[in-house]
Amino acid sequence: MQNDNNKPLVLIVDDTPTNIQVLAETLRADYRVKVATSGQAALDIVGREGGKPDLILLDVMMAGMDGYEVCRRLKDNPDTHGIPVIFVTAKNDAQDEERGLRLGAMDYIAKPFHPAIVKARVQNHISLKMKTDLLESLALIDGLTGIPNRRRLDETLDAEWKRGLRNGTPLAVAMADIDYFKAYNDHYGHGGGDECLKAVARALSSSLVRPADMMARYGGEEFAAVMPDTDAAGAKLLAQRWCDNVAALVLPHACSSAGGHVTVSVGYACQVPEAPQSPQMLLEMADKMLYQAKEHGRNQVCGSQ
Ligand SMILES: [Mg+2]
Incomplete structure (x- = not known):
C-alpha cells in the first residue's frame, strides 16, 4: 500500500x-x-x-x-x-x-x-x-551545455577503474573550475553566466583528442575528465590544454584578478587502480589538486600521481 x-x-x-x-x-x-x-x-x-x-x-x-x-x-x-x-x-x-x-x-x-x-x-x-x-533523473546529458553530466561521468569512472584494476593500467582524472565564477554571475547576470558555461564547455570538450577520454559538467562551474590508460604526464598535457584553450577564448571577465578574462584552474590525479581504494578517492585527489591550483593564483594546473 x-x-x-x-x-x-x-x-x-x-x-x-x-x-x-x-x-x-x-x-x-x-x-x-x-x-x-x-x-x-x-x-x-x-x-x-x-x-x-x-x-x-x-x-x-x-x-x-x-x-x-x-x-x-x-x-x-x-x-x-x-x-x-x-x-x-x-x-x-x-x-x-x-x-x-x-x-x-x-x-x-x-x-x-x-x-x-x-x-x-x-x-x-x-x-x-x-x-x-x-x-x-535518468538523463545522461547536461541540459545547459549539451555535454555529458555527472551521472554519466561517475558511470564511466567506475567502469574504467574496474578495467584498470583488471589490466594494471593507469587511470587519470582532471577537474577544472572557472575562476571567480560567482563574481562573473553577479556582474553579468545568470544569462551571461549560462553563455560563459556553454563557451567554456565547448573549449574544454574540443581539447579532448583521444576517443577513450570523456568529460562532463560535474556541477555548477566545475568540469571533470576521465582518461583511461593515461599516466601523469598525459594528464598534465590535457590539464594544460584546458587552461590554454579557455584563456584563448578571451572572454571578458571584469571581476577576475587572473588577467581580466575568463580562465580555469585545473587539478589532476593519476594512479593504477588498487583494490582497497576507490575511483571516488581519485576524484577527491584531483579536487585537492584543483584547490591547490586556486591557492597558487588560479589559471594554472596542479597535479599529483
Ligand atoms: Mg471563480
Whole structure:
C-alpha cells in the first residue's frame, strides 16, 4: 500500500468554496490535496518549502489575481515552471482556451464539471509528469551545455577503474573550475553566466583528442575528465590544454584578478587502480589538486600521481 506521503500532491485553486469541496472530494482518495481560495494564496503555497504540487487545478475567474496571471507567474519562475496546470473554468469559448494553453497550461476542464472526467484528466497528467521527472533523473546529458553530466561521468569512472584494476593500467582524472565564477554571475547576470558555461564547455570538450577520454559538467562551474590508460604526464598535457584553450577564448571577465578574462584552474590525479581504494578517492585527489591550483593564483594546473 502507498503511504499517504507518497501520493502525488494536487493543489486546487478556486474562489468558490463549493467548487473546492466537490473537486477535493473527487480527488482525495488518490491524492494529497491542498486548497487555495485566491491566486496569491496559491503562489504562497507553491513557494513554501515542501509545498510544490505535482499538478494544479486552477480556476480562471477569480477576484484579485486571475488564473491567467497565476499561470503566467508559475511559468516564468524556473522553480515552478514544470508544474502542470489545468484550467477549470466556466468560460469555454475557443479564444479563452487558446489563451490558457498559450500561457503553458496543459489542459482545460469546463464547468460544470463531471467528477469522473476530472479524475481521469488529473490522472493522465500526473502520470505524464511522473514520466517526465523520471526521464530527467535518468538523463545522461547536461541540459545547459549539451555535454555529458555527472551521472554519466561517475558511470564511466567506475567502469574504467574496474578495467584498470583488471589490466594494471593507469587511470587519470582532471577537474577544472572557472575562476571567480560567482563574481562573473553577479556582474553579468545568470544569462551571461549560462553563455560563459556553454563557451567554456565547448573549449574544454574540443581539447579532448583521444576517443577513450570523456568529460562532463560535474556541477555548477566545475568540469571533470576521465582518461583511461593515461599516466601523469598525459594528464598534465590535457590539464594544460584546458587552461590554454579557455584563456584563448578571451572572454571578458571584469571581476577576475587572473588577467581580466575568463580562465580555469585545473587539478589532476593519476594512479593504477588498487583494490582497497576507490575511483571516488581519485576524484577527491584531483579536487585537492584543483584547490591547490586556486591557492597558487588560479589559471594554472596542479597535479599529483
Ligand atoms: Mg471563480
